[in-house]
Amino acid sequence: MSTHARFITLEGMDGAGKSTHLAWLENHLRQRGLEVLVTREPGGTLLGEKLRELLLNEPMHPETEALMMFAARREHLHQVIWPALAKGTWVISDRFTDASFAYQGGGRGLDEERLRQLERWVQGDFQPDLTLLFDVPVEVSRARLANNATLDRFEQEKNDFFSRVRDAYLRRARAFPERIRVVDSSLPLEDIQGELATLLALWLER
Ligand code: TYD
Numbered sequence: 001m002s003t004h005a006r007f008i009t010l011e012g013m014d015g016a017g018k019s020t021h022l023a024w025l026e027n028h029l030r031q032r033g034l035e036v037l038v039t040r041e042p043g044g045t046l047l048g049e050k051l052r053e054l055l056l057n058e059p060m061h062p063e064t065e066a067l068m069m070f071a072a073r074r075e076h077l078h079q080v081i082w083p084a085l086a087k088g089t090w091v092i093s094d095r096f097t098d099a100s101f102a103y104q105g106g107g108r109g110l111d112e113e114r115l116r117q118l119e120r121w122v123q124g125d126f127q128p129d130l131t132l133l134f135d136v137p138v139e140v141s142r143a144r145l146a147n148n149a150t151l152d153r154f155e156q157e158k159n160d161f162f163s164r165v166r167d168a169y170l171r172r173a174r175a176f177p178e179r180i181r182v183v184d185s186s187l188p189l190e191d192i193q194g195e196l197a198t199l200l201a202l203w204l205e206r
Helices: 018-031 046-057 060-087 096-107 112-123 138-145 157-177 190-204
Strands: 007-014 036-040 090-094 130-135 180-184
Touching: 007 096, 018 036, 018 090, 018 130, 018 190, 036 060, 036 130, 046 060, 046 157, 060 090, 060 096, 060 112, 096 112, 096 157, 130 157, 138 157, 180 190
Parallel strands: 007 090, 007 130, 036 090, 130 180
Antiparallel strands: none
16 A cells, blocks of 8 residues: 555535544544544634634625635645645545535536636645545435534525535536545445445555
């Protein structure tokens, strides 16, 4: 197995079960003796968490939203992700730039080229080594969210917003098949974990 520290991101719609899979993945990598750091976007730094609070709760123009997502990301890369990878720590991030293409691009309808410019500015050529996209039909994601006591600004969006988010994620998975692996998140948990274990075993040996 090659030993350089890798950057893994988890993506999917709200209610796709990411948090459960994240805990499983963290544990799985630690059991292999790897040093692992778990972080999230928007957030991951002191400033990023303040921006997250605003992003999830304050009404704002869609372009302001995109700029703030990338501003938080710039801070996150400089303060957390790049230093960790440099010292050999593996990094798992609960969401990263694919979420901006899915939510701000697909969901809000922002021009993709604009997002690509921000991506280049903020991260250059840097990309995750692996992205796990937890995919569920919109109805499943909505049904799971119905159990939440409070819903943030994104979770309050309508079904057509989530359909556009899902389509945008799946389009990206087709565009970057080497990096983005789609996991059917409507399957029973044991099946998903079995699939993840197989997928990771193959990927880690590369
Ligand atoms: P999420 O991690 O799903 O929060 P939680 O599970 O605690 O509800 O992410 C918060 C929201 O931020 C989610 O609805 C997607 C959105 N988001 C974007 O719109 N663009 C982005 O670039 C990122 C990173 C997240």
